[in-house]
Amino acid sequence: MAKKIKRGKKVSKSRKREPAVKQQKPQKVVININKLLSLEEAVKYVVDLSGEKGLEVFKYLIAKGPMEENTLAKKLKFEKANAIRKFLYKLYNKNLVSYTKKKKGAKAWYTYYWKANPERLIFLIKKEYEDEIQQAKKSIDLNKANDFYICETCNRQYELKQALENDFRCANCNGTLVHMETSQVVGEKENRISFLNEKIRKLGEIDNSLPAVTGGKKSKKSRQNKSSKRKRR
Numbered sequence: 001m002a003k004k005i006k007r008g009k010k011v012s013k014s015r016k017r018e019p020a021v022k023q024q025k026p027q028k029v030v031i032n033i034n035k036l037l038s039l040e041e042a043v044k045y046v047v048d049l050s051g052e053k054g055l056e057v058f059k060y061l062i063a064k065g066p067m068e069e070n071t072l073a074k075k076l077k078f079e080k081a082n083a084i085r086k087f088l089y090k091l092y093n094k095n096l097v098s099y100t101k102k103k104k105g106a107k108a109w110y111t112y113y114w115k116a117n118p119e120r121l122i123f124l125i126k127k128e129y130e131d132e133i134q135q136a137k138k139s140i141d142l143n144k145a146n147d148f149y150i151c152e153t154c155n156r157q158y159e160l161k162q163a164l165e166n167d168f169r170c171a172n173c174n175g176t177l178v179h180m181e182t183s184q185v186v187g188e189k190e191n192r193i194s195f196l197n198e199k200i201r202k203l204g205e206i207d208n209s210l211p212a213v214t215g216g217k218k219s220k221k222s223r224q225n226k227s228s229k230r231k232r233r
């Protein structure tokens with residue numbers, strides 16, 4: 001299913017990007033950046049984490065490759081490197097960017113080079129979806145195992161024990177409690193799970209190097225060679 005992916009067609013002003021992954025051992029770039037950044041949830045994740053400015057920094061680093069902190073600040077019209085650091089650190093908290101530091105010549109201080117890790121963004125979003133799926137599955141089990149009653153007026157839900165205690169009246173509005181068809185709730189949750197699985201599948205098309213994130217952490221090293229295992233359960 002691996003598609004050939006052209007990187008960054010749109011970002012034409014940056015012909016000379018790519019160096020992002022060249023520093024260390026060569027690694028296949030399999031992320032479709034344009035596709036990633038066109039995903040609403042991807043943009044939202046970065047903005048929620050670091051604001052619009054943070055998104056700008058993240059995108060710029062993706063487009064241009066690793067960049068020295070001061071240069072980056074200048075290019076993005078921050079007054080000083082200090083001002084951009086706030087955003088870089090927010091991104092760094094989730095590992096969406098990382099840095100290397102080098103000494104330039106005989107100077108006593110370090111120069112920081114930042115780079116974006118877009119593959120990490122895919123991982124993080126997938127993880128959120130996976131967590132929600134787990135929650136939905138729990139809720140399905142709970143609903144199947146218990147009897148629930150619902151107020152016809154305000155929709156508040158009660159377990160059987162509470163409903164009995166309240167004489168099948170709502171504690172909130174005194175409305176009548178009726179037995180709840182859990183099949184509907186379960187159906188809704190199941191739909192949500194399929195929806196999320198579909199989202200995860202789409203994310204998988206953007207980055208073919210990532211295995212499904214079900215069941216916990218994977219080390220970065222184990223990413224390759226695993227795409228064959230990517231199956232929906």
Ligand SMILES: [Zn+2]
Nearest residue numbers: 151154170173
């Ligand atoms: Zn009520």
